Amino acid sequence: MSRRLRLLFSALAMAALLWLLFAAAERALALAQRFLALPTWLQWTLGGILLIFAAAGLSLLWWLLRPRRKRRPLPVPDRGSLEQRIGQLRERGADTGTLTAELGELDRRRASARVYVVLFGEISTGKSSLIRALAPHAQVASDARGGTTRDVGHYDGRLADGRTLVLADVPGSREAGGEAHETLAREEALRAHAVIYLCAGDLNRSQGDELHWLADFGKPLLLVLNKADQWTSVEREQLLTRLRQQSRGIASAVLAISAGGSERYQRQLADGSTESVERQRKPAIEPLLQALDRLTAPGAEGLENLRENAVLAGLHQRTGTLEARTRAEEAERIVRKYARRAIVGALAAVAPGSDLVIQGVLATGLTRALAELYGVKVSDVQIEDFVQQARLTLRTGTSIVLAVAGNALKAFPGLGTLGGGVLHAFAYALIFDSMGRALAASLAERHTLDQDDASARLKELLTDAGGTRLRQLATLTMDAMRERSSTD
Structure with a gap:
């Protein structure tokens, strides 16, 4: 114009x-x-x-x-209280070896005063090529954990100003091996001072979730678009714009690089035939080196607080998971103990109405034991009210309980013909197993004695005719009968 x-x-x-x-x-x-x-x-x-x-x-x-607020990192527990929780778990017989080792690794890296940077991302985004570009000699670092965790490799890299850092190569997400490899990658990301999150295009939902997960732990992060040479300049800028929008408030910088690596193509020969040729592409990672230089400028000492907070926050979650699993196992043992006592009590109840007395005493003891396990303070009045409400639930569902018990006993040749005493004992086992499981689940979720919630769970469990649970209860009934017979 x-x-x-x-x-x-x-x-x-x-x-x-x-x-x-x-x-x-x-x-x-x-x-x-x-x-x-x-x-x-x-x-x-x-x-x-x-x-x-x-x-x-x-x-x-x-x-x-309005400008978006930066995501607040997860709350960081006090190290002393965390070590106390781990010690309590150890005393209860839980396997706390990995948690203790994580604290040891935290101290070891602090003492080494080296900057750790992890390469994180999905498979096929070019992490291995980037490792070779950042660490051309690819010598394993002297303090590498590769000897103990074969899926995490550490390599010595060097920045443009001559400073060295340790590059951690972790398994890619969505890689074969599934959850175990993903756990290794995430744990190593928390141990690092900074994260290079590598992608090869627009972010999908799982990648977005990973970015937000890293932001929740306050990790200094670079979002890097690899294989940038496969797009035109216009396409590349559009991609970078979308990535900046998706990582706003999370990434310190969003940039595009080409990590190089090998590529295959078909070459036409003079006789008209073709051959497959592999060639090495030259890496172009200057923007990343500059951004990495700025991100790690404070050094290991300046970045250590953020790294330690991330590790302790991750340990807090892992400890909580182990605590929940340990409590669930202990609750299972308590429920099984009281179900067995209920069987013995039902077999011994000969006087009219004596089984109701046994039922009340055992239900009170079961409720008190589970409340103590989950650290829920309950009064005698609350326990009495819950036991009374459970009795009402059982009274209206007696026919269902007996029907379920009768059908279950038929699966055991000879057991179903031993008479009403066995049916009565098995029904008690089913009642106390259901009551204990319902109460334990309610206490774990609500952290209080919610009678309505526990009763609703109890009704559901009483009508659950699942084969595995009933088979276990039938076996428990048979064992109790044999022990009683041997003592008679």
Whole structure:
């Protein structure tokens, strides 16, 4: 387009804009005159409505355009309290070796005063090629953990200013090996001072979740688009724009590189045939080196607090998971113990009504033991109310319990023909197993004695005719009968 045409179009656009401004001003003045001609009470009413709409519009505009707050890292526990929890778990027989080793690794890396950077991302994003580009000699670092964790490799790298760092190569997410490899990668990411998150295109949902997970632990992070040479400059800028939007408040920088590596292509020969050729692509990682230099400028000492917080926060979660699993195992043992006592009590109940006394005593003991296990303080009144509510639930569901018990016993040749005493004992086992499981699940989730929730769970378990649980209860009943027979 010639210069004269550009000037002409610019003049026409300016004239159109001025016309619109004059038309808007004229319309606004006309509306103002009509507004002033209205009665005073109507002016105040309309004015108030307009102010409300204006405030709502400004609020919506601020909500859309306001700068996003940085994600707050997860709360960090005190190390002393964390070690105390681990010690309590060890005393209860839990395997705390990995938790203790994690604390030892935390201290070892702090003492080494070296900067650790982990390469994180999905498979096929070019992590191995980037390792070779950042550490051309690829010598295993002297303090590598590769000897103990074969799926995590450590390599000595060097920045442009001569500073060294340790590069951690971890398994890619969505890799064969599944959850175990993903756990290794995430644990190593928490141990590192900084993270290079590598992608080869737009982020999918799982990658977005990983970024937010890393942000929750406050990890300094670079989002790196690899294989940038496969897009045009326009496509590359569009991708980078989307990645910046997806990682706003998370990534310190978003950049594009080409890690190099090998590629295969078909070459036409002079005789018309083709051959497969492999060649090495030259890496172009200068933007990453510069960003990495800025990110790690504080050094190991300056980044250590963030790294330690991430490790302790991760240990807090892992310890909580082990605590929950240990409590669940202990709850299982308590429930099994009281189910066995219920069987013995039912077999020994000969006087009319004595089984109801046994039922009440055992239910009270079961409730108290599980509440103590989960650290829930309950009064005698609460326990009595819960036992009474459980009795009402059982009274209305007696026929269902007996039907389930009778059907289960038929699966054991000879056991189902031993008489009503066995059926009664098995029904008690089913009742106390259901009550214990319902109460344990409710206490674990609600952290209080919620009678309605526990009763609802109890009803559901009483009607659950699952083969595995009933088979275990039948075996428990048979064992109790044999022991009683041997003592008679």
